[in-house]
Amino acid sequence: MSHFNYFDNNATTAIAPEVFEAMVPFLTEHYGNPSSAYGFGKKVRIAVEQARAQVAALINAEPSEIYFTSCGTESDNAAIWSALRSTKKRHLITSQVEHSAVLHMGESLEQQGYGVTWLPVLADGTLDLVTLEDSIRPDTAIVSLMWANNETGVLFPIEKIAAICREKKVLFHTDAVQCPGKVPIDVKSLAVDFLAISGHKLHAPKGVGVLYVRKGVPFIPFQIGGGQERGKRAGTENVTSIIGLGKAAEIAKENLIEEQTRVRAMRDRFENRILELVAGARVNGNRAERLPNTANICFQGADAQELLAILDEQGICCSAGSACTTGSVEPSHVLSAMGVSQTDAKSSLRFSFSHFNQDSEIDRALELIPHLVETLKQKVTI
Numbered sequence: 535m536s537h538f539n540y541f542d543n544n545a546t547t548a549i550a551p552e553v554f555e556a557m558v559p560f561l562t563e564h565y566g567n568p569s570s571a572y573g574f575g576k577k578v579r580i581a582v583e584q585a586r587a588q589v590a591a592l593i594n595a596e597p598s599e600i601y602f603t604s605c606g607t608e609s610d611n612a613a614i615w616s617a618l619r620s621t622k623k624r625h626l627i628t629s630q631v632e633h634s635a636v637l638h639m640g641e642s643l644e645q646q647g648y649g650v651t652w653l654p655v656l657a658d659g660t661l662d663l664v665t666l667e668d669s670i671r672p673d674t675a676i677v678s679l680m681w682a683n684n685e686t687g688v689l690f691p692i693e694k695i696a697a698i699c700r701e702k703k704v705l706f707h708t709d710a711v712q713c714p715g716k717v718p719i720d721v722k723s724l725a726v727d728f729l730a731i732s733g734h735k736l737h738a739p740k741g742v743g744v745l746y747v748r749k750g751v752p753f754i755p756f757q758i759g760g761g762q763e764r765g766k767r768a769g770t771e772n773v774t775s776i777i778g779l780g781k782a783a784e785i786a787k788e789n790l791i792e793e794q795t796r797v798r799a800m801r802d803r804f805e806n807r808i809l810e811l812v813a814g815a816r817v818n819g820n821r822a823e824r825l826p827n828t829a830n831i832c833f834q835g836a837d838a839q840e841l842l843a844i845l846d847e848q849g850i851c852c853s854a855g856s857a858c859t860t861g862s863v864e865p866s867h868v869l870s871a872m873g874v875s876q877t878d879a880k881s882s883l884r885f886s887f888s889h890f891n892q893d894s895e896i897d898r899a900l901e902l903i904p905h906l907v908e909t910l911k912q913k914v915t916i
């Protein structure tokens with residue numbers, strides 16, 4: 535497609551060319567098993583350990599605190615399962631706006647008889663810390679709260695949440711899948727016990743994730759088998775993707791400033807012009823405490839699914855609700871939890887940018903979107 539504008543980077547990202555290059559030798563010549571005793575395998579082991587160090591550097595962790603998994607979902611599941619089993623407690627605290635990786639796990643735990651407290655959010659998508667503090671009980675095994683919301687980009691105050699959990703002596707897991715390269719992560723200055731990352735959100739391949747587990751925190755494996763990942767995550771390593779993730783972590787660290795400046799400026803220009811040009815448009819979520827790359831906009835009076843389809847015809851990729859629930863006509867659970875009406879939630883689209891986007895793409899979108907929204911609104915009123 536000649537005019538193809540990818541504005542759905544919270545769903546997944548393009549593999550960076552340097553990441554691809556780093557991976558190729560491990561798909562071709564270096565195919566040894568990292569657990570093998572001979573040099574051909576050991577070479578691969580060294581590369582995996584280098585990737586572990588690169589990921590550790592991204593979040594200021596020790597390499598020994600990094601476990602490679604198959605995805606963000608597995609990392610989230612593994613952290614919660616481990617806490618429930620190691621503490622032998624049966625209560626989880628999470629929020630109503632989590633990604634399905636935590637949301638559906640919480641629902642499944644409830645069905646199995648565990649207690650789950652679903653923290654509400656305020657109208658701007660932020661969290662009331664007093665409610666969190668009041669929810670912690672003697673039988674609470676873990677608090678699991680996302681750092682950045684994938685739909686709105688709204689950031690929870692992770693430092694404060696972590697401090698509350700530490701003071702109350704309860705384990706804390708954060709789903710930081712949307713954060714690498716967009717917000718600084720420093721686990722040494724943050725009282726988190728577990729932190730989840732996913733490769734495909736930071737220009738690495740799909741099918742690889744990371745679980746950070748703070749040194750000294752008990753970690754009971756979710757997946758049982760061989761002794762890979764120091765016995766904490768069995769299964770032969772997804773070597774190629776791990777190497778890619780290592781390289782992507784290194785680049786994400788370098789790109790943080792660009793994401794906070796150029797990408798943020800691009801997002802703000804897009805958002806501000808849309809608000810000026812489209813009558814009744816407004817932003818969902820707190821505009822200050824937000825990822826620099828995400829714009830969730832309600833186009834009042836237009837149907838988001840139809841808008842999505844006509845934008846698709848123009849080669850513009852964005853999203854209505856999170857990618858995992860697309861296809862269902864249910865309004866977004868995130869926007870509903872923020873008190874957005876069903877009609878407005880069904881009129882909302884998410885645009886999420888990356889450093890691969892150019893200003894010329896924003897110009898094109900700004901030329902097309904106001905006109906397309908007006909056409910749709912007229913269709914609704916006829």
Ligand code: PLP
Nearest residue numbers: 605606607633635684709711732
């Ligand atoms: N958590 C958040 C906030 C996400 O946005 C996603 C993916 O959309 C996930 C978890 C799941 O990650 P994965 O697709 O690697 O399982």
